[in-house]
Amino acid sequence: MCQDCGCSVTPANIRMTSENQSHHDHSHGHSHEHPHHNHSHQQIHLHQAILSKNDRLAERNRGFFAAKNLFVLNILSSPGSGKTALLERTLMELSDRLPAAVIVGDLETDNDAQRLRRSGQQAIQIMTESLCHLEAEAIAQATQKLDLTDIQLLIIENVGNLVCPAAYDLGETQRVVLLSTTEGEDKPLKYPTVFKSADVVILNKIDIAEVVGFDRDRALENIRNIAPQATILEVSARTGEGMEQWYAYLQHQVQPQPELAVH
Ligand SMILES: Nc1nc2c(ncn2[C@@H]2O[C@H](COP(=O)(O)OP(=O)(O)OP(=O)(O)O)[C@@H](O)[C@H]2O)c(=O)[nH]1
Ligand SMILES: [Zn+2]
Numbered sequence: 352m353c354q355d356c357g358c359s360v361t362p363a364n365i366r367m368t369s370e371n372q373s374h375h376d377h378s379h380g381h382s383h384e385h386p387h388h389n390h391s392h393q394q395i396h397l398h399q400a401i402l403s404k405n406d407r408l409a410e411r412n413r414g415f416f417a418a419k420n421l422f423v424l425n426i427l428s429s430p431g432s433g434k435t436a437l438l439e440r441t442l443m444e445l446s447d448r449l450p451a452a453v454i455v456g457d458l459e460t461d462n463d464a465q466r467l468r469r470s471g472q473q474a475i476q477i478m479t480e481s482l483c484h485l486e487a488e489a490i491a492q493a494t495q496k497l498d499l500t501d502i503q504l505l506i507i508e509n510v511g512n513l514v515c516p517a518a519y520d521l522g523e524t525q526r527v528v529l530l531s532t533t534e535g536e537d538k539p540l541k542y543p544t545v546f547k548s549a550d551v552v553i554l555n556k557i558d559i560a561e562v563v564g565f566d567r568d569r570a571l572e573n574i575r576n577i578a579p580q581a582t583i584l585e586v587s588a589r590t591g592e593g594m595e596q597w598y599a600y601l602q603h604q605v606q607p608q609p610e611l612a613v614h
C-alpha cells in the first residue's frame with residue numbers, strides 16, 4: 352500500500368519520505384548507529400498514524416451517513432475498468448427510482464464529474480493531485496457540498512487503483528469492485544486484498560468478452576475463491592446488458608421491501 356508507492360506524501364511528511372526513499376536499498380542487517388536506519392520505522396509509524404486517523408474519520412462519516420439515512424457505495428477498480436461509464440448509465444436509468452449523487456476522485460481533471468453531471472444529477476470531483484486513493488476526510492468535505500435532500504444513495508468513485516484504496520475506509524456501507532474483461536481473469540488472484548473487501552464484484556465490458564478472449568469461467572472461479580462473500584454481477588455499461596440486475600440489487604439494499612404477510 353502507500354508506504355510502497357509513496358502516495359501519502361504530504362507537505363508534513365515529504366522530507367522524511369524523500370530522505371527515506373533515497374536510501375531505499377538499505378540492508379537492515381547493518382548497525383543501528385546508521386543515521387538513516389530509523390527512517391523506515393518512522394515511516395511505518397507515520398503510515399499507521401495516517402491509517403488510524405482515517406479510520407476514526409471514517410467512523411464519523413458512517414455515523415453521519417446513518418443519521419441521514421444514506422446508503423453509501425465505495426467503487427474501486429483499475430483505471431479504465433468502466434467505473435464512470437457504469438455510474439453514468441446508473442444515474443440516467445435509476446435516478447427516478449432511487450435518487451442518487453456521486454463523489455468522484457481522480458489525481459487530476461474534473462472530466463469524470465462533468466460526464467456524470469450530464470445525467471442531471473449531482474457529482475462532485477475531488478482532485479487528489481498526488482494521492483492515489485480517497486481518504487475519509489476528503490469525503491466528509493465533499494459531502495458538505497452536496498444537497499442531500501431526497502438523496503438515498505451516495506456513490507463514491509474511488510481513484511483508479513487496485514491497491515491503496517483498499518486500505519482506506521471511507522465510512523461506506525458497501526464496497527463494489529469492478530473487473531473488466533480487458534484486464535485478464537487473474538486480477539482477483541494478483542490483488543486479493545481489494546477483492547476480499549468487496550460486497551459486490553461487477554464484471555464489466557461483457558460485450559467485448561469474446562473479442563478479447565476473456566475466459567469467463569476462470570474469472571468467476573477466481574472471484575469466488577478469493578471473494579466468496581461477494582455478490583457477482585455481469586454487465587456491460589456500454590450496451591446496458593445486465594444493468595437491470597445491478598439496479599435490482601441496489602433497490603433491494605437501499606429500499607428493502609417489508610416481507611409480504613403470509614395468509
Ligand atoms: N466495450 C465496452 N467499453 C466500456 C464499457 N464500460 C466502459 N467502457 C469504456 O472503457 C473506457 C474507460 O471507461 P471509464 O468509465 O472512463 O473508466 P473508469 O474506471 O472510470 O476510469 P478511471 O476513472 O480513469 O479510473 C471508456 O472508453 C469507456 O467507454 C463496457 O461495458 N464495454
Ligand atoms: Zn498509494
Ligand SMILES: [Zn+2]
Binds near residue numbers: 435508
Ligand atoms: Zn472514472
